[in-house]
Structure formats: C-alpha cells, structure tokens
Amino acid sequence: MRFEISKVLDAIEGRVCTDPSLARAVVDLAEVIRFQDIDGGRPASLLRLGMVIDALSRQLEEDSVQVYAVVHRALLSDADLTSNERMVVRRWADDGLVEVLDSPGDRMLEIADLLGLPVLTRVRLDGLRGRFPWLVEQPGRVLAPVPGAGGPTFVAHVGGGDTPVAGDRSPVGAKLLAREWRCPEAGCALFGSGGGGAFADLARVQRSPAAQAPPTLRNGVPTCPRHGTRLRDVGPRPRTEVLAVRIGGLVRRRFVLSEEQPVLVGRAPEGDGAIVLGQWLNDEARRWISRNHLRLELRVGEVIVTDVSTNGSGIRPGGSMAEGERVPLAPKQSRVLAENDMVELYPGVQVGRAEELPTGAPFTPASVMAEAPTMAMRLPRP
Ligand SMILES: [Zn+2]
DSSP: OHHHHHHHHHHHHTTBOOOTTTEEEEEEHHHHTTOGGGTSOOSSOTHHHHHHHHHHHHHHTBSSOEEEEEEEGGGGGOTTSOHHHHHHHHHHHHTTSSEEESOOTTHHHHHHHHHTOOEEOOSOOGGGTTTOTHHHHSTTSEEEEEOOTTSOEEEETTTOOOOOOOOOOOHHHHHHTTEEEEOSSTTOTTTSOTTOSTTGGGSSSOOOGGGOOOOEEETTEEEOTTTOOBOEEEEEOOOEEEEEEEETTEEEEEEEEETTBOEEEESSOOSTTOEEOGGGOOHHHHHHSOSSOEEEEEETTEEEEEEOSSSOEEEEGGGOOOTTOOEEEOTTOEEEOOTTOEEEEETTEEEEEGGGOOOOSOSOGGGSSSSSOSOSOOOOOO
C-alpha cells in the first residue's frame, strides 16, 4: 500500500503545474485536501487532489489534465498530512510546480482572471463579484467539487451545471503573459532565470520562460507572488503554440511548442520535453511508430512538422478523417501545419493544435488503444 500511495503521488505530481498554457483549472490545495466527505478518510489527504483532477479529466473528456494549485505556506508543515505528503508538497514548491504563498488572499481568483481558467472551490465568493464579474456572468467558471458515485463531481456555483468553462485571458493577463519576468530573489522557483545566469543552478528544475507563471499585480506593479518583490521585465516571452496528442479518439496530453526548441514525438523519444506515446499504443501501433517519429518546430508563428520516422506519416488537411483525404508525409519530408491540419502517425494517432483537436470519443477506458489503465491515481476506498 505504501508503494501504491507513493506511485499515486507521483502520478499527481505530473498533474500540477504553473504553466499558463497547460493549466486547465485553479485550485487551493489547502482547501481541496480537506474535502473529507469525498472519501470519508483522514482530515487531510493529498490523494483528494488526485480525485478532483480525475473528476476534471472526466468532465473535460481528456487525459493528463493539469491544474494550477495555490498553496498556503502553512500547508508545508500541516500535521494533518503525512510526513511523506508534506515532503511531496515541499518538492512541488521547490520545483515551482505549485505556487506557495504566505497569504493566498484572492490569488486563486486573480490567476483564474488572468488566465481565463475555471476555479474549483466550495468557498462562496459573493463578495468578489464586483472585482471579477465573470463569477456571475459565466456560469461554469466556478464549480464546487462534491461527492459523487464514481468519485467527485462538480456543481457550478451559478446555474448549477457540472461542466467547467474556460474564459479568455483578461487583457491584463494577455499583457503580463507577453513578457518574461525575473524575480530578484536568488533561486525563485517561479521567476528564476530559466535560461542561465548566476543563480540558474540553484533551481532544481530549469523552467522555460514560455512556461512562466502569471505575476501578481500589487498597485498595478507586476510582483512575485511568493516573495512580494517587484519583477523585472526581461523582454518578450517566446511565442508558443499548444498542441495535443489524440489516440483512439481521446486527447491524451497537451504540450507546449515554443520558439525556443523543437519537440520530438514518437514511441519512445529521448530528451527534454519529448512526447512519449508508447504507453498508449497497442502492439501494432507500437511496431509502426518509430522511437522518434515526428519533429515539431515553431518558426515565425508557423508549426513545422518533419517526419523523422522509418514508416512515414500522413497529414489530415482541415482535420478531415475521410478516407482518401490523407496526404502522405514521407520520411524526411517537412510541411507547415495549416490551421486545422492534423498529422497522423498511424491510424488513430494524431497530433494537432489543442483547440482544434477535440476529444472525439466518449471517455471510456475501453475505447482507447492500449490496455494500460487510463488513470493511475484512483485508489481503492479505505
Ligand atoms: Zn520570487
């Protein structure tokens, strides 16, 4: 059981991030871990974060969904968590996977506002409707995770629906996220010097500037939410495009392609940021798809796909799945991926822009290609 739990915590670790392009909802970790009615277990449990993320995945009909977690600093020494759980949260904090704050205040809503994300909380936010009009104007922007038959489910604070709704980034958010920011505190996990500099080695994880968290605004000044220090504008943020992998009709994961470096996709590519598909493929697909199959680059705003495989790929212009509309992409060939195009590595295995690659199949583990379980983080009830 011990081993099982640490495996589940590792799985949850892959689902927390502060990347504005990948986070799909905002949560307050100190709140979520105390939803005791979800499993009737201990007063606080980190596994509840996994259960809420699972619920979000089910609602969005997408695998590997990530959330932006705000963490009150007191949680790092909360005696209701196990020592293992505290250690895990501290690691997340050190790696900048979560945002640690002395006093979270309205930060959860500020992030949701800047990034256009839904909020998963049971806290009533009536007093903040003036500052964040979308709280009432957009039903589905705030949902309460509540106990359900097959795990938690959601109830929207306004309108009572159960589907999380994303909005647009606020104009301020769009402005802040167009720039790269630097915190004067050495080794800042959120706004450290990602690409080098004197203190780069202090951060355990090298962060791409494209993945930087949104600053907080204090009197209109971009500020580090962790250190309360004024951030320095160090130039434009690299351009990015959010892509997704769809396998067997189900979006398996999203990833960010930035101007900084190409991304390799394949059965088992190596290297930082490579997209490994092997775990989701059946034997036949695994035989067809090369270890390194595609190389994707973002150049002057255009997504360029190069086949680096043995067997080749195909382009589905405009995302059409019709027979006969698949244009071959031979090994070593490159092509610009137009707006709605998808590249197909093998029938049923596609890569395209995330917003144009909706999940096309109901979220049932039986519909996927590999036999591996879809979600690893649900545990048997105690
Ligand atoms: Zn900082």
